[in-house]
Amino acid sequence: MRPDVVIIGAGIAGLSSAVWLAEAGLKVSVFEASDVPGGRARSWVDPVMADSVDIGPHILINKYANMCALLERLGTADQVLWQTEELLVVFDRGRSIRFKVGGLPAPLHYLRNLPRILPSVPLRHLLSNTRLAWNTLRSSAPELMRLDDRSGREHLERCGVSDFFIDWFWASAAIAMLAVPVERCSAASLMRLLGQALGHNDIAFGMPKVGLSDLYAWPAIDFIRRHGGDVQFGCAVDGLLRGQGRITGVRLNDGAEVEAPAVVLAVQPTAIAALLPETHALAQTARRFQPSPYISCYLWFDRPITTTRFWARPWCPERFNTDFYNLSNIRPATRSAALIASNIIWSQRVEHLSDAAIIEATRREIAEFAPQAQRAVLLSASVHRIPMAIAAAFPGTETARPRTAVEPGLWLAGDWVDSGLPYCMESATRSGALAAEAVLAACGVHRALALPPPKPGGLGRWLRSGGPGEDF
Structure with missing residues (x-):
């Protein structure tokens, strides 16, 4: 059946938009090129240890109003462990x-x-x-x-x-x-x-007690399908259909065409060029956004090594990891005495190293904080190399972030969209809600879905010069 809205991409932004549009009564079709949902915030079961592991450990902040609202709607808000005793x-x-x-x-x-x-x-x-x-x-x-x-x-x-x-x-x-x-x-x-x-x-920082896909992606897909929508995997879109001065649908990689009066483009900027003409303004803007890569490591030990859930190290290019997560103290279902996850951010400097070398360096850095790690037996380890964590926040990119509305029939969602927030999961979630608002408005339905960015309080509220758009 012809959908009311086609959404390209089943990451946070695409699924956020799809949830709100499906709840509003529109028939939504989501097309995802990969075989799994979640995009750059997804999880899977480790083939050796059978634990749920994320593409890389992610952290939430209690000021993520849109992400928290989405989790409430999906019934998974209680699956976040908030670290309130210390930052x-x-x-x-x-x-x-x-x-x-x-x-x-x-x-x-x-x-x-x-x-x-x-x-x-x-x-x-x-x-x-x-x-x-x-x-x-x-x-x-x-x-x-x-x-x-x-x-x-x-x-x-x-x-x-x-x-x-x-x-x-x-x-x-x-x-x-x-x-x-x-x-x-x-x-x-x-x-x-x-x-x-x-x-x-x-x-306060929050850490998912389950894999990211179980926190939001699969619950969102279930929500969309229960509301009459559809999510298809391994189904890449390789072009947009045009007619009468507007976008009228999408063309799939098998040549099939799906017509729809609204299309939401919810992919990372590096995927834009394949969907739009080279001279399109959005395609030219997307080229300005370059990826920031990272490497995530997961290490399983045979004994507990620390009671601390989360720690970080000051940045130093000569070191490897910046943040560490003791998932055994966060996720009760882990199958070993200690599962430590870590992130090597801006990872170009170590990209040439083998997985074994990265694992050894990571174990050494864990042991500097928790010496028990050096004496523990390493049961298993995995290295995830991620080409793009977020778009690199180079000078000039903040003011270049595109708006939600692209052209008639086409809207944009993603953490790199002008959401009023830094590149993060909350930005992606809010952009999805903004796109849903815009699609509904084009249908004559005016509904406020996106929650505003947090407004700083305290003494700063009295010191700011104010004026239009005073929120950070």
Whole structure:
């Protein structure tokens, strides 16, 4: 039957859009080129250890309003373990620094961490961030976007931040949140993150207690099918149909044509060129977005090695991993005494190494934090090489992010779309809801589906200059 909407891609953005459109009563057909759903946030069963493993461990934030709303709708919100007792543990030069939030209005809530930080960072280097924080708290979103023409390091140096603190903190923040070195990331992207961090004293990290596909992808597919929609795998789209000045459907790779009055393009930017003419404005925009690759490692041990669920290390190009997850303390169904997952972000520097070399280096870095790992027996290990974590947040890309509406009959969804958020799962989820809103509006149905980006509070709310689009 002819669908009301065709959605290309069964990742977070595509499935988010499909869920809201199916619930609104539209007949949705989702076409996914691969054999499994989830895109860049998917999971599968490890063939050796039979545990559910993700393409790479992902973390959620309690400010992900759209992602949390989607999980509530799918009935899986209780499958996220929220780390509320502390924000995170940073392992730096043999010392564990445990960061906590709360207790004072934002941004003063970070003061409680001073006794923990000062042994590693002299006070003068912390104070070198004063002008940066003041300027960011006073800036509206449009003002921050004007920083998109410079790198993060360039902006930090202009604001007087010391080289020591840039290398100790900001280099790690850029890699962890933007997957790009601070020398190459957009200052606009980095400062938007700072504005959010300074504006909330209740941030918490959440870790899925099940594989990502079981958290949202398969439940979303079940939801779509129960509402009369369809999701097909191994079904690539290789072109769009046009007629009477608008998009009228899609052409599948087997030559079949599927007509539909609305098409949502929910694929990563590197896949756009195959679907649009080379001269199309969106195809030209998509070429500006380059992938940031990463490598994820999963190591199974024969004994417990730490009670900590999640820890990170300051960024250093000579080291491998940046963040580690003790899944045995997060997912009760793991089949070994300890399952540790980790991420090597901006992984070009180690891409030439064999899996065995990466596993050995990862085990060594785990043992630096948890020495028991060196004495434990390694039961199994796997290495996942992912060409694209997110789009690289280079200078100029923040203001180049495309809008939801492309042309009549065609809408766009994905974490790289202009969602008002950094590249992340929440951006993908919100973009899917924005696309669903736009499709419904074209049908004459006006419904608010996308929840707004979080609005920083505390002292920053009073300091910002305000005006249209003041949210970060």
